[in-house]
Amino acid sequence: MTPADHPAVLTKDKTHYCPGCSHGIVERLVAEVIEELDLCSRTIGVAPIGCSILIYDHLLVDFISALHGRAPAVATGIKRMRPDLFVFTYQGDGDIAAIGTAELVHAALRGENITIVFVNNTVYGMTGGQMAPTTLPGQLTTSSPTGRDSAVAGFAVRVAELVSSQDGPAYVARTTVADPKGVMRTKRAIEKAFRAQLLGLGFSLVEVLGACPTGLGLTPVDACAWVRDSMIPHYPLGEFRVHERLAGAALGA
Amino acid sequence: MSGLEKVLMKGNDAMAEGAIRGGCDAYFGYPITPQSEMLEYMARRLPALGKVFVQAESEIAGISMVYGAAAVGARAMTSSSGPGISLMQETISTLAAAELPAVIVNVMRAGPGVGGILPAQADYFQATRGGGHGDHHSLVLAPWSVQEAMDLTSLAFDLADKYRNPCMVLADGLLGQAMEPVVLEDREVAAPAKDWILTGAAQGERKVITTLRLDPEELEALNRRLEAKYAGLTPQEVRYSTHLVDDAEYLLVGYGTCGRVARSAVDELRAAGFRVGLMRPISLFPFPYEPIRALASQLRAVLVVEMSAGQLLQDVELAVQNRAPVHLVNRLGGIVPGADEIVLKLRELIQ
Amino acid sequence: MIEVDKCKGCGLCVAFCPKGVLTLSEGINRSGYHPAEMRDDVEPSQCTACDICCRMCPDTAITVRRRPRR
Numbered sequence: 001m002t003p004a005d006h007p008a009v010l011t012k013d014k015t016h017y018c019p020g021c022s023h024g025i026v027e028r029l030v031a032e033v034i035e036e037l038d039l040c041s042r043t044i045g046v047a048p049i050g051c052s053i054l055i056y057d058h059l060l061v062d063f064i065s066a067l068h069g070r071a072p073a074v075a076t077g078i079k080r081m082r083p084d085l086f087v088f089t090y091q092g093d094g095d096i097a098a099i100g101t102a103e104l105v106h107a108a109l110r111g112e113n114i115t116i117v118f119v120n121n122t123v124y125g126m127t128g129g130q131m132a133p134t135t136l137p138g139q140l141t142t143s144s145p146t147g148r149d150s151a152v153a154g155f156a157v158r159v160a161e162l163v164s165s166q167d168g169p170a171y172v173a174r175t176t177v178a179d180p181k182g183v184m185r186t187k188r189a190i191e192k193a194f195r196a197q198l199l200g201l202g203f204s205l206v207e208v209l210g211a212c213p214t215g216l217g218l219t220p221v222d223a224c225a226w227v228r229d230s231m232i233p234h235y236p237l238g239e240f241r242v243h244e245r246l247a248g249a250a251l252g253a
Numbered sequence: 254m255s256g257l258e259k260v261l262m263k264g265n266d267a268m269a270e271g272a273i274r275g276g277c278d279a280y281f282g283y284p285i286t287p288q289s290e291m292l293e294y295m296a297r298r299l300p301a302l303g304k305v306f307v308q309a310e311s312e313i314a315g316i317s318m319v320y321g322a323a324a325v326g327a328r329a330m331t332s333s334s335g336p337g338i339s340l341m342q343e344t345i346s347t348l349a350a351a352e353l354p355a356v357i358v359n360v361m362r363a364g365p366g367v368g369g370i371l372p373a374q375a376d377y378f379q380a381t382r383g384g385g386h387g388d389h390h391s392l393v394l395a396p397w398s399v400q401e402a403m404d405l406t407s408l409a410f411d412l413a414d415k416y417r418n419p420c421m422v423l424a425d426g427l428l429g430q431a432m433e434p435v436v437l438e439d440r441e442v443a444a445p446a447k448d449w450i451l452t453g454a455a456q457g458e459r460k461v462i463t464t465l466r467l468d469p470e471e472l473e474a475l476n477r478r479l480e481a482k483y484a485g486l487t488p489q490e491v492r493y494s495t496h497l498v499d500d501a502e503y504l505l506v507g508y509g510t511c512g513r514v515a516r517s518a519v520d521e522l523r524a525a526g527f528r529v530g531l532m533r534p535i536s537l538f539p540f541p542y543e544p545i546r547a548l549a550s551q552l553r554a555v556l557v558v559e560m561s562a563g564q565l566l567q568d569v570e571l572a573v574q575n576r577a578p579v580h581l582v583n584r585l586g587g588i589v590p591g592a593d594e595i596v597l598k599l600r601e602l603i604q
Numbered sequence: 605m606i607e608v609d610k611c612k613g614c615g616l617c618v619a620f621c622p623k624g625v626l627t628l629s630e631g632i633n634r635s636g637y638h639p640a641e642m643r644d645d646v647e648p649s650q651c652t653a654c655d656i657c658c659r660m661c662p663d664t665a666i667t668v669r670r671r672p673r674r
Contacts, residue, residue, distance in 0.1 A: 024662025
């Protein structure tokens with residue numbers, strides 16, 4: 001299947017996302033992988049609070065909306081009752097790394113057989129561009145108007161490293177959709193993460209570095225450049241945990 | 254355990270056993286005194302029955318797991334005490350808004366704050382007024398004995414499924430810890446068909462469970478539907494018991510452990526020649542306003558007995574509507590009132 | 605092939621096209637965005653159908669059709 005084919009589980013309607021928002025790319029990749037792995041009729045998605053709260057209008061599979069940060073726990077409740085279904089969450093910075101950190105870490109620690117797609121764009125988009133736990137030191141946001149001062153506002157959290165340092169995860173990777181190669185690697189990572197669940201290997205997470213042009217106050221093209229130039233040095237790309245049964249090449253190509 | 258058997262059981266264990274006999278598919282919980290035995294009981298029993306048990310990382314995670322499990326059709330439950338129930342409120346509100354069934358057991362301890370571990374009834378407002386944000390309610394059942402605690406926990410699953418709503422069992426630390434003989438009966442579990450659950454369908458047949466309704470008219474419509482649901486609980490889900498009320502001039506009102514103590518007080522006062530009766534609410538939501546109102550005109554006074562600071566009192570005042578004076582005798586901080594204190598108070602009132 | 609009214613004029617396809625065959629139009633679509641389009645000063649055959657544009661498009665507004673070689 002080429003990117004030229006419109007995935008059947010992806011809406012043909014316009015989305016509410018800002019121009020250039022990385023959510024549009026990531027959701028499409030998730031839709032493509034759901035189709036390619038023949039999961040259309042056995043998937044339940046768990047939606048976050050954040051810009052992607054309306055993901056259930058874009059991805060046309062069964063969905064439940066979770067409260068802020070609770071998606072991994074909601075997914076746990078679903079997967080424990082229906083281990084035969086494919087269960088994934090789609091979450092942003094606040095959901096994963098602020099209010100939901102306990103749920104994230106404990107789902108990983110339990111080796112919960114769910115998959116998390118985490119879009120890291122360093123800001124809280126929906127509420128107007130405030131600082132996130134993933135905001136870089138010195139970065140300007142609406143709640144760090146003079147730049148994030150680590151002395152009082154702390155440091156940026158590396159979720160992929162945090163989670164992969166524990167036993168439980170079967171697959172953890174960090175990729176980016178800020179350039180075409182990154183988009184291809186992100187798709188392969190998502191596919192590997194999905195396979196980890198399908199093989200019953202345990203917890204899987206893909207952290208995708210993306211652009212929030214509105215939150216960053218940049219054009220989409222410049223926002224993608226910022227992701228590559230400023231985010232990647234702090235958030236190195238790669239696979240941090242790969243279960244031995246996940247056959248196949250590394251993401252790079 | 255099967256057939257008809259009588260055993261000595263601790264309240265917490267009995268409620269857990271009642272849940273299992275009520276068809277509980279999944280328990281997600283977190284330890285907190287005075288109900289941790291319920292978690293432990295479920296940890297021992299559920300896996301052997303092929304059911305789901307997870308000790309969650311917090312009460313918030315536990316109730317979130319209940320939410321997910323309910324969405325795919327499970328009879329799911331959690332249990333906690335006041336501080337944990339406080340944490341769960343956002344999700345309880347959401348369960349009600351999404352019209353999902355769930356059973357939540359609160360074994361009350363004294364607050365506010367971290368408080369103590371001894372029994373109290375001060376989560377009454379939290380339980381009966383919804384507890385979370387927005388207009389929502391849980392059905393609330395209040396047992397007064399270990400037997401009733403077991404039976405009402407079984408019933409809670411039926412009510413939760415029938416009304417697609419959270420149903421709370423409101424016990425207290427004394428009940429949770431007390432050991433009393435219970436009769437264990439095999440129960441026929443008849444869970445209704447659920448065509449509204451998530452099954453993994455795609456596109457044309459898929460469903461979305463969400464409580465986001467940005468359109469105000471849509472949201473009002475949801476609220477009106479819930480309003481009607483809650484109003485419709487009366488009279489069929491109103492539950493209460495009475496003791497010697499027919500000729501009563503004075504009425505004691507108390508639930509749970511206070512109902513037990515008040516009953517002893519009634520018997521003591523009757524022996525001393527006073528015409529006293531007891532009204533014991535069993536359903537706290539829906540509350541037995543009408544049965545109390547019907548008694549009010551014959552009464553010289555009503556005495557509310559509670560382990561809280563005038564919470565049950567308000568509902569009794571609403572019921573009585575000034576037809577008789579309403580008074581309060583209460584203990585706080587984890588202290589259980591004695592029958593003698595109630596007798597003393599009523600005798601003072603009679604003077 | 606670009607769905608004009610789906611495009612939000614984000615410019616990612618324009619920036620990432622290795623052949624530079626795309627641009628944002630002067631006109632606007634129904635949402636007020638300047639949608640992407642093929643440049644009128646390049647041959648359509650300059651497009652190698654590499655699919656990068658549709659890969660980068662957040663709105664699935666682009667479909668790449670390969671014309672059969674003559």
